[in-house]
Every structure is written in structure tokens, then in C-alpha cells.
Amino acid sequence: MHRLRVPQGTRSLLSLQLIGLASFSPSGMASISRALHCPAKCCSVKESGGSNKKSSVAVNGSGSLHGLKAAAAEVAYPLSAVTDKNAAIARQNIPREKQLVDPFRQGVIIDGGVRYRQTVVIRSYEIGPDKTATLETILNLLQETALNHVWMSGLLGDGFGATHGMMRNDLIWVVTRMHVLVDEYPIWGEVVEIDTWVGASGKNGMRRDWLIRSRLTERVFCRATSTWAMMNQETRRLSKMPEEVRDEISPWFIETRAVQEEALKKIDKLDDNAKYVNSDLKPKWSDLDMNHHVNNVKYVRWMLETIPDQFMENHQLSSIILEYRRECDSSDTVQSICEPDEESIPRDNNIRFLTGFSLAPEFLDGSGLLGTFDKWPTRYTHLLQVKGEKKDKEIVRGKTSWKKKMFKFSNCD
């Protein structure tokens, strides 16, 4: 496992800052703060799978959501106390017990009670210029479903994760690596199913995997895997997994893998002699997440914005690998560096493949196709770093692969 060291005294927690995902326990085993309490009637569903009238909901015809409404109305709740913290906790209504179904999140626990599945509609504001979900949307939905997995477990405390055993040992989760493969991007309005589950990673680590599928065709759009380690909150060093923690989380582990990876190759470190460099990137207040840290999705945005727009218009990301090195403070100024792999420029024979016949260059140009077949590399190496006085501080290394867009949703305005 990659050894990850962070100097003591850095302001923010590595785990929470490195990636939006770190806002929750990826183990499905978040801590319960005993100070928090659930409102009078939780909508928990018995693990036996038996029907529970309090939470069961019929969505039939126009009667639809009224069942839910009625169930919600049964929860005693003081209207006058909405600015109070306990009232806020009641509004959040985080379950204290494991649930098998959440009708609001459209989530279910499947496969023997460890794997989570959620149905999601791609929203109008989650798509890019070509009407398909953006990579940012994909990453956001991975975060959301992982967190909802923990939510369903009945063990979610305040959203920052860590089991009781981890808390007793002053341990937190840190994400060290993430690999997302996108075969196809879902379209605006499309209904997808997202599965997520966890497994062991070596002796001391944990893996969280995801699959995003079309609900209609069952075609797999996206596969993703991530690796997590435990860090001591005080020493800022990686830690072994204590036995009591292993006992807590291992019942959730399954072997299934979303991504079959070959021997992992470390991503080369770039310097600022690279072809594309964006400097002076500064996080805004609106880029911060609930941990007051720059969100992981912002990192990826900074990475990808360093590639010229002309390339982005005609290509879609098919793979991204992220290797997290250290936290950056929200007051840091970040540099995004990107180097194309010149050997990854595709050969010329795919115009014929696409159209079935060869087209004269002037025709291609006239119909706007030429841009599509520009000689762009399709593999890039990335680095986000903080420029230091003596030494630059790496935040995350990345590697992306791209393919040309073969099909563009027409712009009918």
C-alpha cells in the first residue's frame, strides 16, 4: 500500500479534505454519536424484510405519495424549534437501525444485506452541453450513494464516518486511490441504478466499488473502485487496522469487484515544464463542502479545465485514476499541471469506420466533422500541487483516458 504521510499540525483532516467521499465512512460503518437521537418514530424496516406499516408506501396511480405524507405526519415534531440543533437532527432523520428500503432515496439493501442499490434520474442541471451527465455528476452520485449506503446501515453519526472502534483508537478514513471507468454517459432524464459495496483491500485497507447501470437496458455505464486506509487523527500517520475495527467492518465485506485491475502502476510525477499549466487556482467559499475543505469534485474540475476546451468539446473521458497524496488548505493557491501522452494520438482509420466511406477533407470541414477527428492525444497525466517556498506539495496525481464522441445529441434551439 502506498505510504502516505502528512506533516503534523496541518489544519484540516486529510480524510475529509482529500475527496468529497471522505465526508462519510466508506465502510458502511459510520459512528453513532450517542448524544444524537432519532425523532419519536423512525421509519426503520425490520431486517427480516417483513412489511412495516409505518414505512411502507404505495406508489400506485395518483394516490402515489400520500402514504409517505401520512407516515411523516405521524412523527411528533415541535414546529417552534426549527433553529434548534435537535430539531435539525429530527429533520435529517438519520436512522438508528439498519433499513432495507428507503422510499425517499429510492434505495434498497440487497445481496444478503450488504450491497446498496439506488435508483436515480439524471437531472437537467447535471448534464453538460451534449445533454449527458458530466463526470462531476458521476462523481457526485458515487459520493451520494456511498453515503446513503452508510445512512441505510443505521450507523451514520454526523456524516464524517468512523466506527466506534475507530473512534476509540482515534482513527479516521483516508482515501488513497480512486479509479472510475465510464463506457457511456447517461442522458438527461435517463433512469439509472447505482450499486455500491465494500470489501477488504490488503490487510489494513478497504475497497469501495460502484456500478452504474441503465435501468432500461441494464447496460453498465460506469464502474468504479476506491481504496481507503486508516489514519491516526493526532499523528497524521497511516495506521494498521485494529482487531476490534476489523470485527466491526469485515461482516460488510464482499469479494465482488467492479473493476478488474492489473498490476497497479504508479502515476508519474509531473513538474511545471508540462505542456499545460493553470496556476493561481483559488477555492471560493462556494467550493467548500461541509468540512470547510475543497471538495474532490473541484479537484477534478481543476484537473480537466487544464485541457483545452477544443479537445473537451469532441472527447469524453473514459477513465480517470486519482492518487491522493496530501491535503490542501482552503487558503492555499493550487496549480494544475497536465501533460498529454503524445503516443496516444489515434490513427486515422476511424473516419471510414464511422461513416462507411471516405469523406473528402473539405466535406468533413464543412459539416464540422474535421474538429472531431483532430489529432489529439487521448491519454493525459495530471498533477495538482500547492507551490511551496522550498518544495511543492503534491495534492493528487491523476491519469485520464479519453475517446472521441461518436454521437452528439443535436442542439435543436
Place this chain on the structure above:
Amino acid sequence: MHRLRVPQGTRSLLSLQLIGLASFSPSGMASISRALHCPAKCCSVKESGGSNKKSSVAVNGSGSLHGLKAAAAEVAYPLSAVTDKNAAIARQNIPREKQLVDPFRQGVIIDGGVRYRQTVVIRSYEIGPDKTATLETILNLLQETALNHVWMSGLLGDGFGATHGMMRNDLIWVVTRMHVLVDEYPIWGEVVEIDTWVGASGKNGMRRDWLIRSRLTERVFCRATSTWAMMNQETRRLSKMPEEVRDEISPWFIETRAVQEEALKKIDKLDDNAKYVNSDLKPKWSDLDMNHHVNNVKYVRWMLETIPDQFMENHQLSSIILEYRRECDSSDTVQSICEPDEESIPRDNNIRFLTGFSLAPEFLDGSGLLGTFDKWPTRYTHLLQVKGEKKDKEIVRGKTSWKKKMFKFSNCD
């Protein structure tokens, strides 16, 4: 009504660029492109409200979503054709007929078949540093629900809106004004209900209103209203509403208002002598929506980022009014200007009000409270403009009101 003129030949459509909302018809009356077709079995629900077995879904206990799954599996769909446009349309599955229930979107048509209601869970990536939904999330959800209202109507064509009568008259919708009031921001994980409907605005305009409510307490978090006009796509001038268009859309109009507005006062125009100025704002590829225009939410982000972070940390927006003037091209460089209303600095007596007793300044400072009670103005005027060689081109004027955060969700990391 405000007279809105846009020079002929500008590249993008005003309506589509001005606001993310403009990606759809706000009338609930989008056009149907006859070239598009629905897949074999649409999940439409009869308007009578009767149960339709194809689309009805039981979400009871662990059986939950399998009903939906089974329904989806009945739709014949060629797996091999996923890169084909018609296949993409099938995947989107836009209904051809009016629906009263959409189980995936958790939406229902209520109040005599004209008002739309959707249940939404606030997601982990939609919240800000204080664990509540951001204003951007609110605006995104207004867009999403308005669009889903049209989606449910069975009249949505390609998402860019306009009734058949409007298309015959070469008319498109433009949003001229928007007013959003937020009493309280929903919390991460909170379940909210969003209602939206349309009404007449003067002789030739349309109004779209929204209400966002807590599903648990029924407390209204947010009220919003917007005004729309019709513009001739060729002349770029505002148009009267043709009779045939009135006949199409007026059956959807209701009188109910989400916001009771007094006589509307035009927002003052700022110049760049204002207190806060951010120049050289450039849209990135990732800021563009499906119309290849800068999304309205990006506008609001640019507006609010001009206010210092120190203010943003301790205040929440309670009202925003936006007056749209003209489009900006995605290649334009934008300037964001902001002027505080110095008369809106609150009096000092609310520390006592909050705590019940007076606190010494050093105590307030030590506990971080002092920043909360800084002497910041609570009203701001905004302008986004494109700097022109001869004349600056206004994009949107804005006015915001803020209140101090009375309750902060603790950061427990």
C-alpha cells in the same frame, strides 16, 4: 412590462442563455417534435387517475423497487443501438401523454391536473460548509421541478420548450425577472416537497411560481416567482402573445401566488465605481449547459462571489431578485459588480436578543461570535455586464438581502 431588446445576429438565444430555466418551456406546454417517438410502452398514467398496471409500483418492505424493474424490463429495447439518436430518445423516455404520477421523479400532478409536486431529498453534494442546501441547489431544484412539470405534461419535445402555436409564430420564451425568497435552507438528508405552477402575467406574459416545504413539518422554506415573455426568434424583439398560443397555455394558468409582491421597483444600475468588482470572469466548458450557454446558476455564483468570503461565512441569503437584460456569449468576458447598501447595517441590539444577556466583546471574540456580529450591510445591489469597446452590455441586474446565521450546524471533525 420591461422592454427587452437584443441586437439581431447575436449568436445564442436570449431565452436559452439567460437562465437555466430557459432550457424548457415554463408554460408546462413544451413543443412536441413529431420526428421523435416514444419507445414501445410508455409508462403513462390515465388522466382519470385510475391505476395503470404498467406503471404502478409498490414500495413496500424489501420488495420495494422490483415492481419498477419489472415494468422497465417490458420495454423492448435494442441493446446494440445505444449510440443511435432514436435509442437515446428511448432511454430518455419522455412521455407523449400527460402523466399524473412519475415514480422515478417522485412527482405528482395535483390541484385539478395543473400543479406539480415533487419529493426531493437534499443530497450530500448539494450542501455548503454549514450542511444546508446552497442557493445554487435551490435554483437547480427550481429548474428541475419546472422542467419535470413540463415532462409530466406529455408535451415536452427536446427540452427547449415552446408550444406548437409558438413554433408556428417563431416565438420562444425569455425569462425577464426572477424573485426567490428563502426563509430557511433545508439540511443535508432532509426530505422536501417542491410545488410549481404557472399563471398569467399581464396580457402577454406568464408567471411561474414555486414553493419548497419541509415534508416533515410542512414549514415553507422557500417561495419563488418568475416572469416570462415571448420573443421573436428572428427579430429578437418581444412579442405579443398570439391568440392561438393563449388558447394553448391558458388552461394551465392558476391564480395562486407564491410571492405577494408590492409595486415592483426597478433595480438601480451600477457602474464599476462600486465597492466590489470582479473582472475577467470567463466561462469554462464545464459551465455550459446543453444550449452551450453559460448557465444561470453560474451567473448567480459570479454575483455572490463578489461579496467577501468573511461575510458569506456568517450570513445567509434571504432574498434575491434578478432582472435579465440580455444574453452574453460564451466567449464573452464578464464583470461582476456589487454595491452594499450602507443603510442596511443592522443595529447592535440583537446580541442580547440571541443570548438573553449581554456578552463582553472579548468573550464573543474568543468563541468566534464576534465575526457573526460584524457590522456588515445586509442588502446588496449587483450587476453582471460584458465590457464593450464603446458601451458596456448589461446581462443581469440583481438585488440580494441577507440575514445573519443564527444557528450553525456543528462541524464535528
